[in-house]
Amino acid sequence: MRTLTLSVALSLIAMIGEAAETNHEMIERARGIHQRVITVDTHVDIPPNFATPAYDLMKPGPSRQQVHLPTMIEGGLDATFIIVFVGQGPRTDAGYAKALSDAFVKFAAIHRVTSDMYPDQIELARTAEDVRRIDAAGKKIALIGIENGYPMGRDLRLLDQFYDYGARYFGLIHTGHNDLGDSSVPNRRRGEPAEEHGGLTDLGRQVVHRLNELGIMVDVSHASKQTSLDIIAESKAPVIASHSSLEGVYDHPRNMSDEELMAIKASNGVVQVVAFDTYLRAVPQAKQDAIAALWKDIGVTTISDFRTMPRDELEVYRARMAKLELEFPRAGVKDLADHIDYAVGKVGIEHVGIASDFNGGGGIEGWSDASETFNVTLELVQRGYSEEQIAKLWGGNLLRVLADVEEHAKSSDR
Ligand SMILES: [Zn+2]
Structure with missing residues (x-):
């Protein structure tokens, strides 16, 4: 009797203890989680003067850029996909040549940072395994993503070169339609119609096949709904949306519809919910x-x-x-978490991730630059996500997809 009473009393104390986790204790628990998981942000833009005195990754200085090594350390942001982005221009030989040279400037800048300027602090990862190895070595991790297929023009061989330079995801389209497919946002200034091709083009299909063979993740962010469904249907490996939010929470052309979300899940891919003010909720x-x-x-x-x-x-x-x-404050971390909750509710924890779009229009109240990255984890902890779930959201899922895509490439004839 006495023993029973004691055990009841002990479990009661334990229950009370759990229920009464103080705010301070929750923050400390979140800090522990944030420190242990690998945090991967799948979309950070860079200007053409990246890795010059105008944007030195170690010296924030007067530049308005949202990601630097000190702020990554402060905010516990471990890995970023640094983006080789070139805006859509004329589809002419001269236009392609200019776009390709602009893309190479960005590739070179990323390699300059990781090989020449700060190799002791940040390293370029080419595989999911690299990410874990570099993280264990205590360094920050750079990966490369391409946004807009425009720089390849119509030359598929360039994809091999992009792979060799370290590109591990490739978004076919940006604002404005191109040779690969339709955009979610036509270029109105050029008088573009809502659709030009009605989805993915034949060249776009060949691009998807070659990306599969090489081991580059195919990215549907910025593509029109039909184009993105075509891409997912065409890809033999899992597909990602590198920086998009959810139409089910807020209807915006850049957000993923439920149909796209389900198709990405069926491909075993991942949607990286993006911290972009105007995609998260209606601007007042x-x-x-x-x-x-x-x-x-x-x-x-x-x-x-x-x-x-x-x-x-x-x-x-x-x-x-x-x-x-x-x-009029921007959307906040709670709005971001609402989109994450929605996606998790629809397709499960395995198919959802996180992106900032820093330096490209991204950044919200509470996650306005790399130094505030912890706030996202804290919000997820407050909403009841476990460490295992947070590890998946913050990079585990994306790294699983990257490893799957690598595996698929190995098994196909290059
Ligand atoms: Zn973008």
Whole structure:
């Protein structure tokens, strides 16, 4: 009787203890989890002057960039896919040549950082195994993703070269349709129709096949819904959406529909939910009105007007925009977690991951740069995700997909 009472009392104490985890204890538990899991952010953009004094990965200085080695260390961000992005331009020989040279500038810059500038601090990973090895060695990890297939023009052989340079995912399309398929966002300035091809083109199909053979993950972010469904149907290896959120939470052309989400799951792939303000929730009308008024005031009618704007005027615009941002905060970590919850509810924990789109328009309240990465883990812990689940969301799933894609390539005739 006494023993029973004691054991009941002990379990009662244990239950009370669990229920009464203080906020401080939860934060400490989250910190432990954040430190132990490998955090992989699948989308960080770089400008053409990356790895020059204008954007030195060790010296934040005056640059507005959101990722540096010190901020990665501070925020516990272990690995980033650094993006070789070239915006869609004219589909002419001259256009392709310029795009290819712009892409090589970015490849070279990433290699400069990992091989020449900071090899003791960050290393280029070419395999999922590399990621784990480099992490265990206590260094930060760089991987390379390509955003927009435009730089390859119509030359499939360039894919082999991109692979050799370390590219491990390839998004076929960006804003504006191209030779590979339709975009989720046509280039309205060029008067593009909603669809040009009605999905993936024959060249696009050949690209998917070659990516499968090489062991490069195929990425559907930015593709139109039909193009992305075509890509997933065409790919013999798992497919990713490197930086997209969920249409089921907020209807935006850049977000994945339930149909795409289910198709990605069926391919054994992963959707990397992105911390991008305007994809996560509707921008409040009052903010839209305030931005429209600001644009009118400075004489801007389209986004391209900013390209020709004198530097001093641009500074004035930025300062006024910053004030506006304070007045109307961006989406926050809770909005990001709402999309994660939704995707997990639809397709399960195995097919969901996380991306920032830092330096490319991404960044939200609470995860505005690499130094704040822990806040995402804290929110997931608060929502009841276990360490095992968080490890999957933060990179485990993506690394599983990368390993599957590598395995598929080995088994196919290159
Ligand atoms: Zn993008």
